[in-house]
Amino acid sequence: MSSENGQADGDARDAPPEQLALIRETVRAARVPRAKPRTWRGAALAGELPVARVLVDKGVLHLDRYFDYAVPEELDADAQPGVRVRVRFGAGRHRVRDGRREGGGLIDGFLVERRAESDYSGPLAALAQVVSPEPVLSEELLGLARAVADRYAGSVADVLQLAVPPRNARAEKRPSPDPLPPPEAPEPASWARYEQGPGFLRALAAGGAPRAVWNALPGPEWSEELARAVAATLSSGRGALVVLPDGRAVARLDAALTALLGDGRHAVLTADAGPEKRYARWLAVRRGAVRAVIGTRAAMFAPVAGLGLVALWDDGDDSHSEPHAPQPHAREVLLLRAAQHGCGFLLGSRSCTVEAAQLVETGWAGPLVAGRDRTRSAAPLVRTVGDTDLARDEAARAARLPTLAWQAAREGLRHGPVLVQVPRRGYVPRMACATCRAPARCRHCSGPLEAPGSGDLRCGWCGREESGWHCPECGGFRLRAQVVGARRTAEELGRAFPAVPVRTSGREQVLDTVPGSPALVVSTPGAEPVAEGGYAAALLLDGWAMVNRPDLRAGEDALRRWIGAAALVRPQSAGGTVVVVAEPTLRPVQALVRWDPVGHALRELSERAELGFPPVSRMAAVAGPPEAVTAFLSGVGLPAEAEVLGPVPLPVTPPGRPRRPGAPPPGEQWERALIRVPPGRGAALARALKTAQAARTARTGADPVWVRIDPPDIG
Known part of the structure; x- marks a missing residue:
């Protein structure tokens, strides 16, 4: 034993009892250096950056973090950030090979980062497989997924299941088309019907980032007007993304864009296209071959390069609200993208939601409307x-x-x-x-x-x-x-x-x-x-x-x-x-x-501002069996300004009827509580609910509790 360590042991014997554990831990850390990355099987590691940080495809909240794996030398070239990988995860299904125990089943994941060393001091499990060398997860898309997960108290893995389509090997092997040069800036045409319409198009064509809430006039011209906004953005060398409520609206905008710009300048992302065709189109967007995307709800995550405009048509339609966890709304996702990329934003509809009116009232976006005389001349006569x-x-x-x-x-x-x-x-x-x-x-x-x-x-x-x-x-x-x-x-x-x-x-x-x-x-x-x-x-x-x-x-x-x-x-x-x-x-x-x-x-x-109702306030719903809801509310660390309304019984789901998200299973009695916070405290509410839900899911045998931020129906 060296003199330094002997002196440390002597100091430990003379130290007060409450400091003894701390001194021993400090000495132990000084004696034991951090272990180098190594695998259970002793396989040869990559020469540089031998640690892979992986986001596993597990949607449970208490596992919403990155896990380190060793990169074998044979996978060094393909194991690049953004690729799909398979790793062993969990303690189940252990097996013994070469006298060592290897555990966990194979699950999918995304390689997020390569590192020189790991924060974990023990041996690292090795990457089992690089599914494909195609990088599908960019830093921008990962940052958006993290922002959406934080906004809706969900996990990044759940968001990425919505954002990245399933792999199709045949589509992946086909090369994407060469990108076309930017088109000419379009004429205003029917945009001249709106007082701020031509200026909005000019700002997009000049590389600006205008933000507007557009109240469209009656008639079928809305698809042509959206197409011209996309064309103006493309003329500046940037990309555009438009999300629409259903396939019929997508077909109309598709026809308008094709008539205005021709084929090959935009991609259509809908479920009707089939898995192979949809994945091929998504890859063309990811590779930068196509700079404009139109589609239904899932297209809100499309990895458009050099984003210059995000647009949403008819934000009041129910189909814009994702039914799968964490149940984001397309409007909120596009607002996050506009803030992250500093790009233009267009929220269009023939009607107007309260959320759209709030964007104008707060000054975040400007109104894009026609004069009263023009509106009366375009509208039909209404009788009651x-x-x-x-x-x-x-x-x-x-x-x-x-x-x-x-x-x-x-x-x-x-x-x-x-x-x-x-x-x-x-x-x-x-x-x-x-x-x-x-x-x-x-x-x-x-x-x-x-x-x-x-x-x-x-x-x-x-x-x-x-x-x-x-x-x-x-x-x-x-x-x-x-x-x-x-x-x-x-x-x-x-x-x-x-x-x-x-x-x-x-x-x-x-x-x-x-x-x-x-x-x-x-x-x-x-x-x-x-x-x-x-x-x-x-x-x-x-x-x-x-x-x-x-x-x-x-x-x-x-x-x-x-x-x-x-x-x-x-x-x-x-x-x-x-x-x-x-x-x-x-x-x-x-x-x-x-x-x-x-x-x-x-x-x-x-x-709603006077009564404290959304969207002025932020609200969350907590539903589940009565005992589980009571235990959850008693354990969650809500912000001081939070107000809990309820819980109250939910209607029993009839036998044979499809179960809606947040509804009780058939025959079971659930309760629901609403939690309301004032403006500016929504992020704190989401963090508190996510922390409490993560702690609950980590415990086995706990009754399920359903949490949703911004519930669409609050009575």
């Missing part, structure tokens, strides 16, 4: 039928079509197709007793009875057919329709207009376009086809079913769906008329009559 009118209307009491709506449909059919929007699909989704109006329930599970056809009756929960029903309240045997679906409406309209063809568009079959000849087109909200030359008239039926939902966004969502249908109608100067069957005094109805979605959103934002 309220409850008082229905009570006095003999035709409305005998049928579902009020006299004003019937007259508008008859007049419209003389000049072209007529759109009929019905808020519910099916035939008769809800039934009630014709005598006492009590809801008709199943005798087996108490689920609601529905009529899928003209002569059928079955339970909407368990699917059992019902025969010989009688009302348990009054003993009646006759049923009436509480809610009438799209197919029943089409049947009734076919009898009212026997010489006119009736087409339906809904969940079973969604039409993209219809001819400009006279016809009745019955559609559910969001499935309205585009008519050649525009519809001559539109009937928006059963407005009460959309406005009276017990949800904070009921009015905003009803107005968005009404405007989406009314925007397909010809302008008032060409005879276009819209009849909405809803109480005229309601705020969304008044906003539709004035065609003022921005004013409606600003008023909603003002009221």
Whole structure:
């Protein structure tokens, strides 16, 4: 023993008891140097940077970190940052080879970084395989994934499952096309209809980063206008990304871009393309061969090189909210990308959400709107039928079509197709007793009875057919329709207009376009086809079913769906008329009559600010079994400003019905609590929830607790 170590041991004997453990640990650290990277099997290591930092494909929060592995010499050339690898992970399925125990099953991961040494002092497991030498994870994409995971209290691995498509070997072997030179800057064309439109395009073409909330005018020109914004960005030598709500919108923008720029300048990323074609297109974007991307929700993570513009169309559509963990919204992801890259931002819609209005109110983005005179000239005439009118209307009491709506449909059919929007699909989704109006329930599970056809009756929960029903309240045997679906409406309209063809568009079959000849087109909200030359008239039926939902966004969502249908109608100067069957005094109805979605959103934002509702405040939902929710709330370290609302019981999921994210399993009773924090404390709330959830998932046997930041439905 050296004199220095002997002196240290003597000092340790004379030290106070509370310092003894600290001194011994210090001496032990001085005697034992950090181990060099080595593998369990003693394989030869890479000569330089022998440590690989790997992000394993494990979505559990307590494993949301990097793990170090040794790089064997044989994998040195291919094991580069960004490639897919396979590693042994976990303590299960151990095996013995060459007298040594090797453990863990093989799982996928991404090689994030090569290092000279590891912070871990023990032996490192070696990389088992480099799946492909193609680097698919860039530093920018990894940084975005980390930002999204922190924003939504999730794991980076879960975000990367959404961001990086599965590998396809055949697509990977094919070379990507050579990049095309930048196109010429486009003319403003229909952008001249907006007061700030030409300036927005010029700023993009000059390499600037304008940020705007765009309230698009009625009509089909929105796809051409989006295409010109993409072309202006490409002309500056930068890339562009546009996210749209569905495949029909993607197809329209695809056609507009092809007509404006030709083939080969943009890639379409949708699930309909198939795994091989979609991965080949994604690789072309990753390799820099294509600088413009359009697609549905998953395209929000597309690795566009030199990003100059991110755009989102119709941010109020439900399809922009990802159902898989950590359930990010495309609008928030694109806002993060705009902030990280300092690029342009365009949030477009015919309507206006409260979140979009907040971006303008805070000054983060500017308004991109048309003048009132131009808006009135482009919009159709909107007329209303309220409850008082229905009570006095003999035709409305005998049928579902009020006299004003019937007259508008008859007049419209003389000049072209007529759109009929019905808020519910099916035939008769809800039934009630014709005598006492009590809801008709199943005798087996108490689920609601529905009529899928003209002569059928079955339970909407368990699917059992019902025969010989009688009302348990009054003993009646006759049923009436509480809610009438799209197919029943089409049947009734076919009898009212026997010489006119009736087409339906809904969940079973969604039409993209219809001819400009006279016809009745019955559609559910969001499935309205585009008519050649525009519809001559539109009937928006059963407005009460959309406005009276017990949800904070009921009015905003009803107005968005009404405007989406009314925007397909010809302008008032060409005879276009819209009849909405809803109480005229309601705020969304008044906003539709004035065609003022921005004013409606600003008023909603003002009221939510007074009440502390989102998006002014940040909110999170915690759901699960009652005991688990109580234990989670008692253990989480919430910010001091946090306010816990609840918990309250959640509706039980009916047997046989698909389980929504955050809903209890069929037959189980769950509770949900809402946590609200003031502006500026959202990041602290997300960190606290993520820490508590990570600690909970690390414990085996704990009941599941579902956590979601920014829940879409809060009642």
